[in-house]
Amino acid sequence: MNTTTRLLLVALLATSVVACAKKTKPEMMDDGMAGRDTPVETTPVPDDGMYGPDDLDSDSCLRQRVVYFDYDQADVRGEAGAILACHAKYLKDRPSAMMTLGGHADERGSREYNLGLGERRGNAVSSALMAQGGSGSQINVVSYGEEQGTCSDTSEDCWAKNRRVEISYTAR
């Protein structure tokens, strides 16, 4: 993906994120959610077009670390394309980088089945990253099922937040 496309995608994403942020209550966000609350800045891309380790903290796309899913589904939604593209590029640019994909499910249904569902979601994200240049040796999938929800209300809002894969880098 060239720089122009990336900037465009980031700009598009920024628009949707701002629209989205109006609807959700402000709350403590972890690193991966930071991009949703703060205006997204486009960072200058280094001349060689390669990501460096500092970009994990500064790049608005790489700072997004959560991919969401539909109920009982493990298909990566189109909206996650931009996030996955930049993380795949990071893995490709930094062969020593390693990440864990934490797969999660909402509270509905049985816990052990949801453990399977979380892994299926993690695997789907892993496949998408590998299809775009990441190596399987850089990716570790761990499923937490419904055991580590970000919220615990019995509501669609809450369920939607919990159906997710969290990207966390274990080596930059």
Add this chain to the structure above:
Amino acid sequence: MHKFIATLLLGLLGCAQALAQGQGLDIEIVGGTPSALPIAIVPFANESNALPPDTDMAAVISADLNRTGQFRSLPRQDIIESPSTGGDIRFDTWRMLKQDFLVVGRLVDGEAGTYRIEFELHDVARRQRLLGLALSARSGDLRSASHQIADLVYEKITGVPGAFWTRIAYITDNRVAGDNRRYNLMIADSDGFNPQSLRASPHPFMSPAWSPDGRRIAYVNFERGNSSIYVQEIATGAQQVVASFRGINGAPAFSPDGSKLAMALSMSGNLEIYVMDLASRRTTQITNQSSIDTEPQWSPDGQSIYFTSDRGGKPQIYQVSASGGSPSRLTFNGEYNSRVSVSYDGKRFAVAQGARNVYRIGVLDRTRGGAGEMDLISPGRVDESPSFAPNASMILYAAREGGRGVLYSVSTDGRVRQRLVLASGDAREPAWSPRRLR
């Protein structure tokens, strides 16, 4: 036929571990049934020289029997006479109160500072004693003794051994200091009293499962980064990791002979059912399908394994030979059926059944043969984790109320439910123990 008083010395062993005494769980009957058998449990007289007992034994026995939905005990304020032995009973009084059965009892001095508890069960209409027994207990064990008496009364009247003197295992989740969590693997009496923690962890526990002798519990914990399966000795606390393969290590279930553990592993890249021989730790793969296969449960004869699979699209329960082979589908009623619990006779199956956003406990009854019929016995909306009592009279399950997890016991016909409410935090994943060995 009946001996005057058959002495039955039940070895009430004090727990090796100090019990965390606490009134952890409250009781609330949320349903009722007019066809339940009326029984009066007269408060037991204290004729011992020891301190007054700390337990209202008649109240414990009444609550046990009421919880099954098969009995309706006479409210305390309607008990207008207080016989403590058969000779004191005026049957006309109890006949007037429309009671079918009457239990009387008393505490006298036993050996070495114990209580000797004598009790009798009478048939009011026939004016006949059905049971006359005595047991001994230390002062801290009077709740246990009450559950054992309830078991004997239940068995004498219904013909099925009671399941009150049993335990439950469950998981609790408490928020501590900010966003940190404290998870506990708990056990308690079958009515929720005497809760004690077997193990605490900052990482979630899942899927507690009893060994058939009731001495060990298998469970999942995430403290090694990924899900791993542990087996822990209850009396000593000694624990071992038995499965920590790449991927998911989940859903342990002891075989009926205790020698094997069925489990769900994804080390092949896909979640499948395996059976591990506990002595050799060798695993045998049972299923092989590109679906989620999990939550194995053994048939009582150990020949089959029931499990959850979404091979047909949505999760349903399937049955496969315990040595592998081609599975057949068990549940057809409902779009989502999971987490099966199998009754002792292998003919009733409790599941978490989902329809759109409502998850309820269903019981598939195949006692009359054929594919069986499914009854929904809980109201929802996110009910899960059913677990049969060892006599299949009741089912424990987990529900959510006001954003936190609570446990319910429900009679297998769904007519009486009782909530076991924790003082704080979430409770989930109840597992009913097997019978205790006397």
